[in-house]
Amino acid sequence: MNLLEIIDLKTHFPTSNGLVKAVDTIDMSISEQETFGLIGETGCGKSVLGHSIIRLLQSDTVMKGKIIYKGKNLLEISEAEMRNIRGEEIAMILQNPTTSLNPVITVGEQIAEAIRLHQRLNKKDAKQKAIEMLEAVRIPSPSQRANEYPHEFSGGMKQRVMIAMGLACDPALVIADEPTKGLDVTIKIQIVELMKEVTAQKAMLLITHDLGVASEMCDRIALMYAGELVEYASVIEIFENPLHPYTIGFLDSLPGRGLVPIPGMSPSLIDLPDGCRFHPRCSHVMEICRQKHPGMTEMKDGHFVRCFHA
Amino acid sequence: MLGYILKRIFQLIPALLLVSVASFSIIYFAPGDPAETLMTGPDGNVNPKSVEEFRTKMGLDKPLHIQYLIWLNNVVHGNFGYSYRTEKPVFDHIKTSFGATFKLAVVSLIISLIISIPLGIISAIKHNSGLDISCMVGASLGVSMPNFWLGLLLMLLFGIYLDWLPVAGYGTGGDLEHIILPALTLGTGSAAVTARLMRSSMLEVLGQDYILTARAKGVPEWMVIGKHALKNALIPFVTMVGLNFGYLLNGSVVVETIFGWPGIGRLIVDSINMRDYMMVQGCMVFVALLFVTVNLVVDISYRYLDPRIRYEKA
Numbered sequence: 001m002n003l004l005e006i007i008d009l010k011t012h013f014p015t016s017n018g019l020v021k022a023v024d025t026i027d028m029s030i031s032e033q034e035t036f037g038l039i040g041e042t043g044c045g046k047s048v049l050g051h052s053i054i055r056l057l058q059s060d061t062v063m064k065g066k067i068i069y070k071g072k073n074l075l076e077i078s079e080a081e082m083r084n085i086r087g088e089e090i091a092m093i094l095q096n097p098t099t100s101l102n103p104v105i106t107v108g109e110q111i112a113e114a115i116r117l118h119q120r121l122n123k124k125d126a127k128q129k130a131i132e133m134l135e136a137v138r139i140p141s142p143s144q145r146a147n148e149y150p151h152e153f154s155g156g157m158k159q160r161v162m163i164a165m166g167l168a169c170d171p172a173l174v175i176a177d178e179p180t181k182g183l184d185v186t187i188k189i190q191i192v193e194l195m196k197e198v199t200a201q202k203a204m205l206l207i208t209h210d211l212g213v214a215s216e217m218c219d220r221i222a223l224m225y226a227g228e229l230v231e232y233a234s235v236i237e238i239f240e241n242p243l244h245p246y247t248i249g250f251l252d253s254l255p256g257r258g259l260v261p262i263p264g265m266s267p268s269l270i271d272l273p274d275g276c277r278f279h280p281r282c283s284h285v286m287e288i289c290r291q292k293h294p295g296m297t298e299m300k301d302g303h304f305v306r307c308f309h310a
Numbered sequence: 311m312l313g314y315i316l317k318r319i320f321q322l323i324p325a326l327l328l329v330s331v332a333s334f335s336i337i338y339f340a341p342g343d344p345a346e347t348l349m350t351g352p353d354g355n356v357n358p359k360s361v362e363e364f365r366t367k368m369g370l371d372k373p374l375h376i377q378y379l380i381w382l383n384n385v386v387h388g389n390f391g392y393s394y395r396t397e398k399p400v401f402d403h404i405k406t407s408f409g410a411t412f413k414l415a416v417v418s419l420i421i422s423l424i425i426s427i428p429l430g431i432i433s434a435i436k437h438n439s440g441l442d443i444s445c446m447v448g449a450s451l452g453v454s455m456p457n458f459w460l461g462l463l464l465m466l467l468f469g470i471y472l473d474w475l476p477v478a479g480y481g482t483g484g485d486l487e488h489i490i491l492p493a494l495t496l497g498t499g500s501a502a503v504t505a506r507l508m509r510s511s512m513l514e515v516l517g518q519d520y521i522l523t524a525r526a527k528g529v530p531e532w533m534v535i536g537k538h539a540l541k542n543a544l545i546p547f548v549t550m551v552g553l554n555f556g557y558l559l560n561g562s563v564v565v566e567t568i569f570g571w572p573g574i575g576r577l578i579v580d581s582i583n584m585r586d587y588m589m590v591q592g593c594m595v596f597v598a599l600l601f602v603t604v605n606l607v608v609d610i611s612y613r614y615l616d617p618r619i620r621y622e623k624a
């Protein structure tokens with residue numbers, strides 16, 4: 001059963017340079033306990049998609065379409081209802097743990113705050129629960145560390161705190177935005193292992209540009225390009241049978257596969273190319289690619305691709 | 311913590327010594343002779359004999375460095391000397407005047423905080439809105455308007471046209487009625503500066519990632535502002551307010567003069583005019599002491615507000 005279903009979602013925001021079409025028509029779904037990887041280059045709109053789900057965007061953002069969570073359209077509920085969902089039902093683990101923790105509030109309090117807000121526990125019980133959460137993410141001497149401030153933690157430890165904070169209210173869905181960004185390789189492996197363990201019973205949307213991390217953690221992977229999904233399938237399908245030229249290019253750019261970059265640059269989200277959005281960078285470009293925008297087609301069971309060539 | 315405070319207090323000593331030497335020499339080299347000024351009779355003639363007597367009595371016939379050392383020795387023993395004019399202890403004058411200035415400074419600070427914190431926060435939340443722009447235009451006006459002019463306008467409005475408040479004076483021990491207008495003059499002036507600072511530091515904080523984290527946790531917006539943002543935005547704000555309070559405590563000569571407020575600013579100016587140098591010297595050192603003390607308090611409060619400083623080795 002689908003826990004989250006996104007239908008025809010568009011997220012646009014006005015800027016002085018024009019309308020940024022950060023998410024321009026996305027359809028996707030995440031079922032319960034599934035880990036869904038969203039892969040794309042910087043600036044393709046993947047973080048905006050994550051923020052759109054819990055409506056964490058500037059006030060003049062225009063959102064169209066539907067985001068159905070447990071049968072409820074999140075774009076239609078009130079701000080107060082949305083606030084109850086944030087943190088309790090859908091949690092977000094933001095990128096950059098160093099800047100995402102409040103420097104003047106103790107780590108324990110930052111975790112306990114969410115617990116107090118959503119579970120109506122008193123201060124002492126919430127604190128105790130926060131310490132348990134720190135223990136669950138393997139922070140040594142948690143009851144002492146809970147009283148410390150973020151600057152007393154290392155980068156990897158801060159990321160553990162972010163994970164503990166996200167999971168504190170036992171959410172059904174976790175949106176993790178680049179959880180391994182900026183971490184050393186050894187720390188990265190530890191964080192990936194930890195996240196796999198603590199989110200085993202939960203659905204997760206993993207936003208990353210790290211295919212290695214995605215292949216470790218995800219059940220399905222989607223490739224996002226210029227505001228839309230271009231291909232999605234199971235992890236094995238994506239790695240063994242990629243169809244979209246962008247996916248193939250992305251795989252070829254991995255260090256283990258030759259480090260071949262995709263030529264050109266991602267288009268500006270203000271001025272998207274006509275036809276297929278990838279055609280200016282595509283080596284298989286045909287006449288039709290310049291004129292018509294390809295739709296999503298199911299090539300195989302559960303393997304969808306947006307390409308005329310495939 | 312105690313070690314840090316003691317260390318800081320110890321560091322104040324050379325600063326204060328330097329101030330006292332500087333003010334002592336400036337006074338010495340300034341034109342005008344206290345003995346002649348004070349010994350001028352009502353007919354405008356100076357009696358050379360009494361001038362000579364006065365000089366000997368007050369130790370003004372000794373060389374500068376000896377005068378300074380005598381003065382310093384007295385100060386260390388708690389004696390700030392005697393006023394040339396009234397022959398009463400300088401410290402008694404300072405105590406009375408400072409009491410008046412302190413009262414005015416506290417009320418001005420409260421007015422300034424009441425205005426600047428909410429205005430700054432609202433402007434930051436609604437930034438670039440009509441409300442924000444009008445607040446900030448108001449603040450710019452407040453910054454550029456000279457104190458004496460604002461004071462006169464307030465006097466005219468509340469003291470004369472509306473006749474709600476006394477125009478000037480100290481009343482009985484600086485009562486509320488008399489304090490409102492001078493405090494409003496000083497308070498709004500300093501609010502204009504601090505409101506802008508509050509707005510800019512709040513705006514900066516609101517753009518930080520941890521604000522997004524708080525919202526993602528489901529923290530209500532008023533708590534995001536009042537707890538997560540304000541705690542961070544107050545750190546630069548406190549320094550500014552501390553400095554401002556330091557200035558207020560030193561007494562505003564202009565405002566105290568306009569409103570006939572017997573504060574320390576007026577005491578200094580009057581003493582300078584009368585060449586009452588012992589008083590000037592005492593006031594200067596006292597004011598410097600106040601200023602460095604306020605700064606010390608600000609630094610200490612900083613360590614409470616910002617845990618990143620608290621744990622650094624002092």
